Structures are given as C-alpha cells and as structure tokens.
Amino acid sequence: MPDPLASLTLALAIILFLTVIFWPTFGLINQWKRHQRTSIRVLTEDALKHLYKAEVEGRGATLQSIAGTLQIGIERTTSLLAYMQRGGLVTWEEGRPQLTSVGRHYALHIIRAHRLWEYQLADQTGYGKTEWHALAEHREHELTRDDVSELSVKLGHPRYDPHGDPIPPASGHLQTHGGKPLMTLAVNQTGHIIHIEDEPETVFAQLVAEELSPGMDVRVLDKTRERIVFWADGDEHILAPMLAANISVVPLPNADRSKFFNTEHLSDLKPGEQARILRLSHFCHGAERRRLLDLGLTKGTVVEAELASAGGDTMAYRIRGALIALRSEQARLIHITRLRAADAP
C-alpha cells in the first residue's frame, strides 16, 4: 500500500497542475483560446464597426482611436489597416481612414448581428443585462448573413435592441436613437428614456444596479453640478453627471404630472398585507415580463403577501386566488399602492 502522505502530496500537486491548465476561467487553455479569438478577422470587424460608428456620429476615426478601441499597438493597427485597404474595405483620405461602400456594408452587418443578438439574449434568456454586451461582442463575429436574417425572423423583426439602439435593416443605413442627454432636461421637466449606453462596462453596471432601463418615464427633481435627482417609474434616483450622460431621453412636455410619484414595491409587503399593482417596471423585460403577466400580475390586480419562505428572500403572494412564489428581486420590479385593511375588496 502506498504511503498516504506521499500519495496525498502527489494528488494535490496533480490537482493544482490540472487546475492551472484546465480551469474554465483563468486556465491556460482558456487563455490561449481567448487569444485565438482576437484573430485578424475579428480585429478587422471590430475596426470596421469603430470606423462606421465614428462616421455616423460625424467625428471621424483616427489611427489612434482605432488602436485605442481595439487595445492593440499603433504598429499592429497600421498593418491591420493596410490589410483592410488591400481587401477594399477602407481607403485613406486626408490622412484618415475612411470606409468604402463595401466596408460600410460589412460593418452594418456586424452591428446588426450584435444588436439582434443582444435582443435575443434580453428577450429569451436569463443572462444578466451586464452580460449581454460581452456575449454579443463575441457572437457577432460568428453569425453569417443568413444566420442574422433567420434570427431577425425568429425574433419578429425587432427594431430596437434592449439598450434602445435601432437595429439596422439588412441593407440601408445605421440610424441613431435620436434622444438627448438626460442632463439637458430642466428641473421639473418630464421625459422618456429611450436609450442607455452600455459602454463603458463599469458605468453601465451602475445604471443596471439602479434598475434604470429604456421605456421609463422620468421627471427631474433637482440638478446641480455634482448630481441629478430624478424620478423614473416611481423610484427616486440620484446620479453623478458622468453616469447620467449615458442616459438619453426624449422630452415629454405634455406628460400628466400626477403620474409621477414615488411608489412602493411588492417586495415591501409583509405577510398579511395587501396592495394593488400599479405597473411592472420597465426594467423587467422579455420572457420574464411575459411570464409575470401570464401569472396574473397585471395592472390593477390586488395581491396579498401570504408566506415568507423558511430560507428567506422568497415570498408567496396570493394573486387572483393562486399562491405564487416570487424572489425578492422580482417583487422589487412590481410597483404597488398599499391597501389598508378597510379598502380591501
């Protein structure tokens, strides 16, 4: 029988070795794979996307801006652009790279693939909002034109991605969302969020943590140099201008002010308390939203919190006679007005 101490040591060493190589996130194999992904084609496509967006926004791309976006050196960028020029995707004009019409068409396809994929993630999967971009960033390079058309059909030809960016048609032009920054609204003015920029990732993650989402109606309460205070769909938010800059709105000059007030959430109810549903937050989207509606959580429904789970955090509500368990993150997205015992039907 082998010596236990020796075999234990050996086994630990083997496990450590295998972990370093195979671990799904930081393992060597995975890192190598990730490196492979930044192949010349992927770089080309990312550069095209950057050039196209710069063109649409009218700010023109430079060698430096491309290198910065792709996170590669100037030298590599130069040779990449030379490669793209040979392929007929870009030309040089006035010392700046410009897209050819072939390049523009190609870029449009990549953007379309990206946004459709984000839509599909938002509409049909459980991936978190902050994960969509990275997943789509990867996937856009794998979808062929046929795949993309098929996807569009399957999704019912959506026109906007979940951040509010228009999804370009198979051929045509990229449109912008056309909103203006939230900061441009004056105090007491109302507006409608139509777009939330998903880059940079850290900024977007904070906006997601605030549970902000396109589709919400906002009313500005206070605005200073350091911060903006506003109501969005019944919740008060305080944001630094740096964060607020990523939110675009269209003003709603004639909005009914009485619709804007601070509301409670279903998750605020304690067992035995009743409330009437005002709305589902726009933060709740896609399949999840449809499911809650199908379970009867529609506007005007009276619900009662009935049971708290022994494990905590999950609560069962009496909804139209049925007892339905929801997690607190879900219940948070349902806005309510409380009913006193006397108002209850």
Next chain:
Amino acid sequence: MMKADGNLLATEASCKSCPLYHAAHMKKLGVDMEDWDYVVALAGNPNTGKSTVFNALTGLHQHTGNWPGKTIARAEGGYAYANKRYKVVDLPGTYSLLAASVDEEIARDFVLFGQPTVTVVVVDATRLQHNLNLVLQVLEITDRVVVCLNLIDEAIRHGLRMDHRRLARDLGVPVVPTVARSGVGLAELSRAIHEVATGKIICHPYRVQSEPPELKQAIKTLTEKIEKALPDLPNARWIALRLLDGDERIATALRKGELGDLRRSTVGETDSPRPADEPTEKALVEEILASAQSRRSTIGYNVHERYVEAIYTDAARLADRAVTLADEKPRFDVDRAIDRLVTSRIWGFPLMIGLFAFIFWLTISGANIPSAWLSALFIDTICPMLREGAAAVGLPWWLRGLLIDGMYLTVAWVVSVMLPPMAIFFPLFTLLEDFGYLPRVAFNLDNIFKKAGAHGKQALSMMMCFGCNAAGIIATRIIDSPRERLIAIITNNFALCNGRWPTQIILATLFIGGLFPSPLAGLISSAVVVGVTILGVLLTFAVSWFLSRTLLKGEVSTFSLELPPYRPPRFWQTIYTSMIDRTIFVLWRAVVFALPAGAVIWLVANVHIGNVSLAQYLIGFLDPFGILLGMNGIIILAFIIAIPANEIVIPTVLMLIVLVTGAGDVGAGAGVLFEPESESTLKPLLASGGWTLLTAISVMIFSLVHNPCSTTIYTIYKETGSVKWTAIASLLPLVLGIVLTFFVAQLWRLLAELG
C-alpha cells in the same frame, strides 16, 4: 371473464334507471387507439387535474401529483363513447398559450395545428379567475371547447358556490362540473365532448372585450383583412392578434397554409395541409403580413401586455359572476396554518429533515422482514427447484449456469432487496407529493439554490431524482432557463436513487449501525443514510455553485412557482396507484437490466484465460487503483458491471469475493449471486473479502458520487442533445467521486498511522 361481464351487466342495469345512463356508453380503451373518430386535447393550468381526467377517461395510469410540472411529455390514450372512438391527448399544463416557454409552445401548437376535434380545458374551480386566462385564450383559437370545472369538492371545502350554468352561458361553451378524482361528472363530460364533436352543440365562444381602443381597432381591421383573404379560418381574430404581437411562428404557418386545417368544415376529418400555392392567396398573405408589420410600428410593441391585461379584466368579471362565497364569516383556515408552520423560519427546515428522516426510518426498519421472506422464497425455495428441474430436462451445465445461477439469481436478488424498500418508500413519498408538500420544499430551498446560482425548481427535479435519476432528468424540463436546466441535469446524480438506497441502507446497517447496541442501531443507521442524503444535497449546491461560476456562467434567472393548494390525499387509492405506477415500473426496469448483467457476471467468472478466470484477471488489474480509493479491485469491477443498474453493485461484490477468496462453501459456486441467509453471514463474508469500516464508508461515498447509470446517461443525451454535456454530466461526478474517496482513504490511513 364471466365475472367481469356479470359486473358490467349489473352496472348497466342499475344505471338504466338513473339519469347518468349514458355512462354505460363509455368504454375505456387505454392505449388502444387505432382508427379513432375524434381527437380530444386536454389543456389547462398545471395541477388542475388534467392527468386525473385523462386517466379516468382512458383507464391509463399517467403520473399525477400535486405539483406544477408533473406532466411534461404529452400522453395519449383512448376511449369509446356512443360507438365513436376518441383519442385523448394530455397536454403539459400552462398558464397561457402566448408561447413564452417550451411547454406553452407544445400545448399551443397542438391546439392550433394538431387539429383536435374538441379541446377540453380543465379548470381548477377554486382558482377560477386565474384559470380563465387560459380558457379565454383557447376560446379565441378554437370554437369547439368544453370547460371541465374540476375540483368541485375542494371548492365546496373552501366554501365556494359555483354557478356553472351562468359560466356556460357567459363563455358560450359547455361547462361541466367534475370531481375527477372520484369520477364524478366524467360521464357528463364525455357526453358534452361527444355533443360538441358531433356538432349537436354549436359553441358561440366568448371573445375578449376589454382591449384598449387603439388595439381593438387594429385587431378589427386586420381581422377583416384576414377573413376576406382566407374565409375558411375560424380564428382570424386570434391570428390578427398574434401577428400584431410579432409571432413569427404564426406568420410562417400562414405562409405555408398550415392554418387552413382549422377550417370549420373539417370536423373529424384529417386532410393534409393545403399549401397556399395559388399566387393570389400567396400575395394576399404577404399583404396581410406587411400590414400587420406596419401596424405594429404604430400601435407599439407591447401588444402582449395589453392583451393579457384585457383578458384578466374579463376573467375577473366572469369569475365574479360565476362564484359566490357561501359563508362570509372567515373560518379557521387549516391550509394557511399548515403553510405557516412548514415555511416558518424556525420550524421549516427541521420539519423537512425530520419528515424525510422519518420516511427513511420507516423504510429501513420496515423493509428487513419482507426482504428476508422474499429471499427465502426466491433463493432458498425456488432456486433449488429450478436447478433440479433444469437437470431433469437435461440442459447442458453452461446453459444451466447462465440461466439459473447467472440470470435468475441476479433478478431474484434485485427483487428481494429492492421491492420491500420501494414498496414502503414510494407510497409514502407519493402521499407527500399528493398532499402538496414538495413545492413547499422547493419554496424553502429556493434561496440556497439562488445563492448557488441555480434555479429554485431544481429542488423539484431533485425530489424526482430521489426516486429515479432518469425521471429527474426529464423533470428538469420545468426549468425554463437553459443554463440552469443544465446545472440541474449535471447535478442530478447527487440525489440517491432507488438503485442506491439499498446499498446505503445495507452498508450503514452492517458497518455503522452494527457498532452500536441494538436499540440504537436502527436509529443510527437511518441517521447515517440521512447524512449521506444531506451530503448529496450539499454536493448539489457546491457543484451548482461551481458550474454557475465557471462553465455555465450567467446570472440567476428568476423563479416563479405556484404553490398548489393542499389537497387531502386519498390514502388507499394513492398507495395502490403508487405501487402500480412506480414500484412495479422501477422494479421492471431494474429486472430488465439485471438480467444481462447476471449473464455477464457469470461469464466473467467462468471464462478462463490460461489458468485464471477473466474476473480474477480484471480484479488483479484494478486492485491497486481500488486500494488507493479505500476500496479494492472487486468493488471497482462491480461498479463497472453495474453501470446499467446501480442496484446490483453489492450482489456482484459478494459473488466476486466468493470467487476470489475461495469461500466457496458459503455460496453456490463460481458466478452465482446468492443471498446469504441473514446479515450475520453477510458481514463475515465481506470481511473475508478485506472489507473494513473504511471500505464501507468509501463504497457509500462512491455509490453516492459516481457516474450515472446507463439509462440516465442516455436520458441526459436525449434531453440535452449534446455529446459534450452528456460527457460532462457523466464524468464530473465520477471524477469527483474518485477525488473524494481518495482523500477520505488517504487521510483515514494517515490518521490511523499517527494514532
């Protein structure tokens, strides 16, 4: 035969006088459904009694249970009524047909494209408002609907008074009150189905009215367009709605002409789809689609939401008209009190563990005696008779060995060891299930599953795995996020299944319970089994956590689970059906797999290479590896032979010990699976094979954590459709088991050396 006929006549005679005479027109046909005249689809919310209605109509034993998501695949059966043959299809339960999940799509597609002559919507009378959502949707799709207002007994128990006539008038279709579980009202139901199918009753189904004006207008214009282009469609309005909601499945169906099947004229006929091949029709369809698309951009994209709101508004009004509360004064609500207790912060978990421990204890202490009887019968009595008989007939020795000593004895062992615990465990478990306790367990465990990055409904599929892992894999279909479903599939194997309960129970009794004096022994053994079960659950959490942070990274999706109302189970009925459905079914499977395994064992022990048998050769080869894991070559070989059926691990081990140690006088010869008469001979025999306490513990751990059985692996492949995930689900537990037993064994030996 005579007796059955007599009974039938007697029933018929006594029925002639009663108003339910038409019951005698009915004949259950089971799965015999050749040349049916009509097709009946059973739709409904989960847990409303669809499967119970299905079983009552067809005489089949589709699984029923008081939890949502019990029926996952669709089941078919048949019955005859008034000389017409009906095929019945039990659809998965859904809250809606707006196709948000796979289940809904299956149900919707069947109602829409499967051409059922009649769709029966089974409705829970105690939750009428909630259930009417689906009814109103079905009424939009098809005219030929019968509403089965089930669970009337429960409605009465809760003090509700149902006015089904008023509901029928409001809905424009027949409404039949039933108590499916005791068969009340089923005769009326089949008559209503018959009358709708044969056109005796023409339905005038209710249409949703509360849509907001702009949506209503859009639907109206589009409906008119569709009606003009395709005058045959009975559900133009619904199609208009789906097109406005951007449902591409419906658009495609319209293009291909698949919806033409629903023409009113085709009652009962099954003609093939009529492609929209005439150019004019094609052009018209394209025009409709274009018009829907353009309208979509003007009325906005939340059609689904506004439509659901409208349905529920109507549902609330209709339900209010049909239901009255019989006695207004609030009574002591037992159901609520039980719910408070089983989900309470303090008592919730102890109660859960206590309840399961109690069930195991009953199983362990109750199974011993019948096990001994069965083995006395099969092994001590029948086996020698078979041997003598075979010798008398003059079968050659190798065929005798193969048939009797190999196959028969393996099966006999499996039956005598597995049948008694299963016959106790399954009915108890089924009672819990019927009562409605299991969803509460899922509800309590949800937070832990969430923290592990998994889905709360995984608790339900885990419960199924405690019976059979393959069944548990299928049950993961109730999890609608693919990521979390894969997590549930990969971790399924950590829930001990039937095949492994006996191994755990026997080893815990012999090696651990045996260390204590007799009154304590039984308790300690069941505590050990509960401990192993909890270890499995903890591993489920740990592995789920690991997967959700690495291979299956992603955010936890949400969770909505209906907690069904408690329904007092019908004790004897439940016990009877669970014996028939589950115990016999699982046993049958075990026997089917044990048969060839028995033959293999016999062959391995009797085929010689040179002077050593193949078995000895393999054992020698596997020994060093086995010893590293605290076991030995025999045990590893037994686990390999038992891949088709976990239940034969211990019998195989015993047989191989006899073969290698030459303790031949205990058993009956090479390759014979024998049953030592009592536990007292079992332990010395294992000890002669080198078994120690460490061996027993290692085998218990390895039996909990190793590759799933071949049926489960095949089921995983069928469900995931992916070789990669099947491989991961099979190998991950195996590797984990090897690592676990290795560390346990080495640490054990290290401590033994030190102390």
